[in-house]
Amino acid sequence: MLVVQKYGGSSVADAERIRRVARRVNDVRAEGHSVVVVVSAMGDTTDDLINLVESITDSPPEREMDVILSTGEQVSIALLAMAVKELGAPVISLTGAQAGIMTDNAHTKARILDVNTARLQKEIDGGNIVIVAGFQGINEKNDITTLGRGGSDTTAVALAAALKADLCEIYTDVDGVYTTDPRIVTEARKLDVVSYDEMLELANLGAVVLHPRSVELAMQYGIPLHVRSSFNLNSGTIVREVDSMERSLVVTGVAYDLNVAKIGLYDVFDKPGIAYKLFKSLADEKINVDMIIQSATRDERNDISFTCSQSDLKKALSVVEGLLPEIGASGVTSKDSVAKVSIVGAGMVSNPGVAAMMFEALAKEGINLEMISTSEIKTSCVIEASEAKKAVQTLHNKFNLAE
Amino acid sequence: MLVVQKYGGSSVADAERIRRVARRVNDVRAEGHSVVVVVSAMGDTTDDLINLVESITDSPPEREMDVILSTGEQVSIALLAMAVKELGAPVISLTGAQAGIMTDNAHTKARILDVNTARLQKEIDGGNIVIVAGFQGINEKNDITTLGRGGSDTTAVALAAALKADLCEIYTDVDGVYTTDPRIVTEARKLDVVSYDEMLELANLGAVVLHPRSVELAMQYGIPLHVRSSFNLNSGTIVREVDSMERSLVVTGVAYDLNVAKIGLYDVFDKPGIAYKLFKSLADEKINVDMIIQSATRDERNDISFTCSQSDLKKALSVVEGLLPEIGASGVTSKDSVAKVSIVGAGMVSNPGVAAMMFEALAKEGINLEMISTSEIKTSCVIEASEAKKAVQTLHNKFNLAE
The missing domain is CATH 3.40.1160.10 (Acetylglutamate kinase-like)
Known part of the structure; x- marks a missing residue:
């Protein structure tokens, strides 16, 4: 072997x-x-x-x-x-x-x-x-x-x-992949098996145990990964293809990322090619843009917001400022430390209303949502960095992940 | 350029x-x-x-x-x-x-x-x-x-x-190549020009300012070297080909090496191929043997001594011990810290008696010579490590190198 x-x-x-x-x-x-x-x-x-x-x-x-x-x-x-x-x-x-x-x-x-x-x-x-x-x-x-x-x-x-x-x-x-960060939520539970796509979302969302590209590659080649501790002989978490029959949990885990910065552009020209120009220029500088939100058109002007890592913020701002004449934004704002909190679960796709449960739980705690982004198997919210831990604990309880 | x-x-x-x-x-x-x-x-x-x-x-x-x-x-x-x-x-x-x-x-x-x-x-x-x-x-x-x-x-x-x-x-x-180590002899003088062959001997003999192989290579390709300090703009020492007309000094410098170990073999078989076997085996292990002395034959048995670097001593001893059945030595001795003191000068070849002046000066100071080795432009003596500094000072004075 x-x-x-x-x-x-x-x-x-x-x-x-x-x-x-x-x-x-x-x-x-x-x-x-x-x-x-x-x-x-x-x-x-x-x-x-x-x-x-x-x-x-x-x-x-x-x-x-x-x-x-x-x-x-x-x-x-x-x-x-x-x-x-x-x-x-x-x-x-x-x-x-x-x-x-x-x-x-x-x-x-x-x-x-x-x-x-x-x-x-x-x-x-x-x-x-x-x-x-x-x-x-x-x-x-x-x-x-x-x-x-x-x-x-x-x-x-x-x-x-x-x-x-x-x-x-x-x-x-650490001993494997957990339902969330055990340093924040003491009841966090180790998962025995997690699917590639769930692991990919967890990794992308800041669960630091595996690098997202490694999960992508493992999925592509069908390589099962065994994530385990080098300090003991316990078996860890197997990351592999999981049949839909096996998927029982609606939400598998809660992830968070504190290395997030946010940039907002106001009153951008509403014409074709503007978003392309902006995000192509950022990509050319190898800046990884994560969430992107564009608001509805009003008066032929748009608002565009996006997030990137904190270390890329300075470079991203200078790209944006260089483009101002072309994209016509009337203002640029930035926040250098926000947090992204996400729920991940392959079962979400067949369970409508999961995102709403998330928003409800966060609202009850008085946590304001600055940006929202969803995919088939995850929902992410950008919030104040100082409220990240409370949000993770709240969501872990809400979806009964300790059981 | x-x-x-x-x-x-x-x-x-x-x-x-x-x-x-x-x-x-x-x-x-x-x-x-x-x-x-x-x-x-x-x-x-x-x-x-x-x-x-x-x-x-x-x-x-x-x-x-x-x-x-x-x-x-x-x-x-x-x-x-x-x-x-x-x-x-x-x-x-x-x-x-x-x-x-x-x-x-x-x-x-x-x-x-x-x-x-x-x-x-x-x-x-x-x-x-x-x-x-x-x-x-x-x-x-x-x-x-x-x-x-x-x-x-x-x-x-x-x-x-x-x-x-x-x-x-x-x-x-340092500012260039000196007649000897200025940390030992305060009157040591910087040389403006030194020939490749003298520099090679000085380098081989422990003057740490240049690596011997670099001098060899420079000589082979006729590349003049300028040895100088990175801390000031003073011109240093030029190492280059020097015509015999230009060579004025009998002795150019005094070198010493404290990283010397000595091995002695007693009563080695006196038959062809023994020395070859010994030094080929050492070379195969990449041990650089420096001085080699074989005493005159008596009773069909020889004594052989050689020096190597202190870091190679352990390896050299194990090579020698592995060969004992073949070379028949009745005893092996070793000393892990001796010193080699040398005088170098291209003029020595045409000035007989320079080596004798060296031995005389050292004898006057009561320094015992354990091994002697000579070449056309240098004479080296192995002595007690503790007497190295006194020997260097003595020889620098003897050959008026401060002038």
Whole structure:
């Protein structure tokens, strides 16, 4: 059996933890399996590197950012390989480039285009445990790219798909996927199984346990993921295809995201191509726009609001301001810290009125809704950041998720 | 003009120093020159990484050692590129692999075999200042290799040769090459010019200002080196071909090396092939043997002594012990810290009696000579480590080097 395992930064934060991961990896090999291990940078390494960069410049070129950030994983693969070797097992580390992870050119948030498995397969066939640097790859110019925060999950799933692995385990510092954040709601319950689409919405909505692109990729290739803790042997949450027959819960989980900023444009010209121009320009700058709301036409003018991550706010505002002559907005407002609270459940599509139950529960608590967005399996509301925790607790109760 | 500059770890030890290097690099470009910059890891980075490794294992696999050590330069190239960019100049960083530095497979002490200049030349032609990671390359398997301590000098000279650079400047934290270590002998004098062969001996003998392989390479390709300080604008020492007419001094400098260990083998079989077997086995393990002495035959048995670096002593002893049945030594002794003190001068070859003057001066101070080795332009003695400083001061006086 070929097993791909991914260990996050907290699982390799110090020498003792690295040795624990090495034993775990070695145990799997001892059972007769082939193992490919994807690791993130140790604990706070990435933040330390960012601090170093900030001592030099406020606006680092993104290509060079990737050169420096990718060293974090390069350190952890070497250390883990050494720890595995100490246990007597044959092992080799590979950087993203050596592992054949080919990406596009979007430095600091690149997407994996392909995995050239020649070297990987050779090392697996040679009997080596292969330790691969997560979060990184190379583009067609042979320049180092990184996949953005959480990108190591994507690396693991991409390798599992490319190598046709039998199992992909995502090790983290929590026991699995919960109905909501247990740090906020003590009654939060671990889910044994969650469908790809629900997991995708949960991940997109800020449940940090898996990176959304990794779920997308797993869904696309039908790779079941086992999300579990590296600190114990408990079984975690299986993310897989779930038949509609099996779907019993209307709402599976409550997610929240505190890293949200909001921009509003007033009195935008009401003519074709304006929205295209605005969001194309933002996309060209690699700004991920999340919710978009456009109000009804009045006097040939529109109001448009959208959200993005707080770190993109400054860049987004400068794009918007550059477009003002073309789009004709009479005013721009922004809020740099709002929160998004969401309910997710594959059963919502066949249960009308679930969104209304959500709005009712929040209204009873006096929480004002600034933006609303819905899809087949989720409803999200943007609210004041200070009310996020109360909202999550309220919704978890409302939909009886603790049971 | 194409200028290659190399900055050592102390020149890029913190943000302020990195900015200073960036200004210096930018100034050269502003004068209309093309610039390729080779940098080492920041200050104590390499030692920090070694500490990290030691928290995992006492005997790290050398391939993985190179994976982790090479991150040090990768961090500094990105930071320096960012600092140059802050000044508005076009710039790009390249790792050893990206810069086309091809080496052999001797991990942790690899030799550069070739430089594939395609990417480098493209970036230079595109007007970029190119910042290259020193100390590292890749082998034919696409695995990362490192060149050993001081290897960044070699990177710089190899690039200067491959790119046919007009000038190769080696920036360091001292003003140039001195007659001996100024920390030991206060009257030590900076040399304006030194020949390749003298510099090579000085470097091989422990004068840490330049890596011996870099001098060898510069001599081979006739690249003049300018060794100077990154902390001021003083001109330093030019290392170049020196006509015999110009050679005036009998002794140019006094060098010492405290990183010396000594192994002695007693009563080795006296038959052909024994020395070959011994030193071939040591070479196979990539142990650099320095001085070798074999005493005259008595009773068909020989005594053989040799020196190596202190870090290789353990490995060398295990090689020797594995060979005992074949070479028949009746005893093995070792000393893990002796010192080598040397006088160097191209004029020695035509001045008999210089070695004798050295022995006389040391004897007068009561310093015992444990091993002696001579070449055309140097004489070296192995002595007690505790007497090294006194020996250096004595020899500097004896040959009037302060004048």
